[in-house]
Amino acid sequence: MEQQLPASTNIVAIRASFLHFIEDPAKVEQVDRAYQFILDGLMIVNEGKVQSLTLFTEEEAELYSNIEDKRGKLIIPGFIDTHVHYPQTQMIAAYGDQLLEWLENYTFLTEKQFSNKEYAQKIAKFFINELLKNGTTSALVFGTVHSESIDALFEEAQKIDMRLIAGKVMMDRNAPDYLLDTAQSSYDESKALIEKWHNKGRLQYAITPRFAPTSSPLQLQAAGKLKSEYPDVYVHTHLSENKNEIEWVKSLFPEREGYFDVYAHHGLTGHKSIFAHCLHLTDKEWLAFSSSNSVISFCPTSNLFLGSGLFDLDKAEKNNIRVGLGTDVGAGTSFSQFTSLNEAYKIMQLQGQKLSVFKGLYLATLGSAKSLSLDDQVGNFEVGKEADFVVLNWAATDLQKLRQQSSTTLEDKLFALMMLADDRNIAETYITGKLVYSANKYSGKKSDF
Template identity: 50%
Template sequence: MNTDLQPTLHAYRASLLHFTADPAFDADAHVWHADGLLIVDGERILAAGDYATLKATLPDQVAITDYRGKLIVPGFIDTHIHYPQTDMIASPAPGLLPWLETYTFPTERQFSDPLHAREVADFFLDELLRCGTTTAMVYCTVHPESVEAFFSASAARNLRMVAGKVMMDRHCPAFLQDTAEGGARDSELLINKWHQRGRQMVAITPRFAPTSSDAQLQLAGELARAYPSTFVQTHVAENTDEVAWVASLFPKARSYLDVYEQAGLLRERSMLAHCIWLDADDRARMAATGAAVAICPTSNLFLGSGLFDFAAADAARMRLSLATDVGGGTAFSMLQTMNETYKVARMGNTYLPALRMFYLATLGAARSMQLDGTIGNFAAGTEADFIVLDPQATPLLARRTARTDSLEELLFAFAMLGDDRAVMATYSAGQIVHRRSGVQRAD
């Protein structure tokens, strides 16, 4: 090994888990090292494997951070979340549309203030890191100031984040309304300033079809074609009342999803949240275009929107990922989100192994975002975003994990019983960005 790299080398000993494929379709989809070593060179993964094999490749001067008894996995990836809704999480309402009117829109009004936006962004990012989420696809508000505040906070932490300015030119309060041209212009300015600046990436973000005119959706599609490396994020088919509203607003569209396809918004790097009330043609179009699903179980249950159909999605070979959807979602924790994902699947007569859920929260999300090879697993050269999970984090988790006799049981215990307390440490680009309170350094 080149000794010139020694100052940038760091090594971590623990059990290691990451994925190379989807466990639903490949029996050899995961890589597991009961006693593993993760070697990081600066901001990137150099190697991951058995401790006994890799230890001999390290120069003697490289200290090993000892996390034995813990599990290191890639950082979680949340593919749909609203940072301005942090302060209105757990707000009661009888459904999606009244929830928007009563809580969401008044809360988002405050984000024209850059100082307020930055304070919330800082808290939001700290909360993500506390829960082990190292990448997220984030909705800001219609205010460009909200996007500036978010990216400034993320860049200061050197996080891999995607965010965008909400585009909304109708069916919303006047204090949150932009225009078709103004929304596109502001979005393009943000793309030119922030997209691929360091680890920041921009998403073109029409909120959902009812709040964007035909003209705005067409301009969003033009941006998507002009800047193919950007992301597209929006909502689709979340709630039956919403689906009926879209049908009345867009009578020429075959379906809610077709509204976006006609506008040129279905492509690779398009992330559509919810996708509950789709039909077979919709699912086929998403699979064919490379658009991906952000499954949001906690918000779907909280708002009574419906249950995602895993069997139909897998039959169509749709790209799937997990998301918290805060603030309709009720937790920042991807472990808690797995808990609800499992139950939603069971209610639809689908069994989701814990291995599949961990895949969907890591490499599955990266693949859905077309970022595999950058984040999502421990392949050499990927960015060193990873977390340390502690099976003794709570008395109940410790008692249950002491009685597990397989990797599947261990992961299932984390998914059913874990939350932010199970995340002992979070690393982004090779640097520790969160350590659980009361935990001493492991080296």
């Protein structure tokens, strides 16, 4: 018999059921070639990275002194949120407006408070806990115009070694005076933040003009200059969310061919440029989007909440455009990517399209990792990947238990999970193999609010 390996804080061994994706289900002839499901598996994490994932055997188990037994649970890679506004956490579910009015009546007033670093720290802590509570282990995040908002967020993420991409908003017009910067100050402050935070541990920076209407051509030129000086950083903004917004862009940039061309003209498109929404692209813009290898963040709950429109996922796929999944809190109404997928399924139904559970869970994990050019680091359980994962309860309510009892196939069990699950199904969340959230420990914990 081989000698048992000693317990080590650097080695984690977990027994459970495992599901992860190795390819886009829409791009394989047989869907079961897109994923790996192991009913009784053993995952070994060493130094925060996946060392192996195999069928559980007694012989393999004897090598490890402390195996965490999570049989009856399903482990999947951590969810990845490709578009979310952390300063809007407290104004989630603000009633009754479409995009432009909603910004004026709720968003700007809320974001004003983030000039106060102490306040930003309090919301950043709450925000990251909500991500973890919902099984999200990586995110692309909007801050506010204040540098303090980004410092607070990155400092909080750094405490748990979370993979986070974020940026200070650039906004020099068409907003309240108390939220405006200038083309020069936005360049200077963004540059300082890039130097301070980009590629510091698992943190990365995104150049973040809010959207074209709130940035002058001079500011967009400054953003493009930053992108040329730091080609490894991301660009994160909004595009074609609302029809009135699109008309506004046309009036502000009459010299450009369209909304997407405003960004392209200033050098802000490309493989690390993520555009939220993209609901009303023209045929010419679809082609330009594809040829630039830019990325779309699909934000189902906010698109419905603000009445913005229905995203055409099939058209994005036909144009070979990478798509990630975003909650878009606070216009989005939930931190849960299960809720995002629930609404995404309905959005596609309304267009005569279908969203399989395999495509849905792919979008929330490996698909979003690919959209953020992070699939060499996270998104599945391939050997060497960072061990960010979620331990799920198949059924967290009486209704879910009843529904699961009638499920006879893996696909049906997963579909019921996708449509009915929420934060109650998240038993535990791990980042680089370390437990950072446990529902049992969280239960009864007093909130700071």
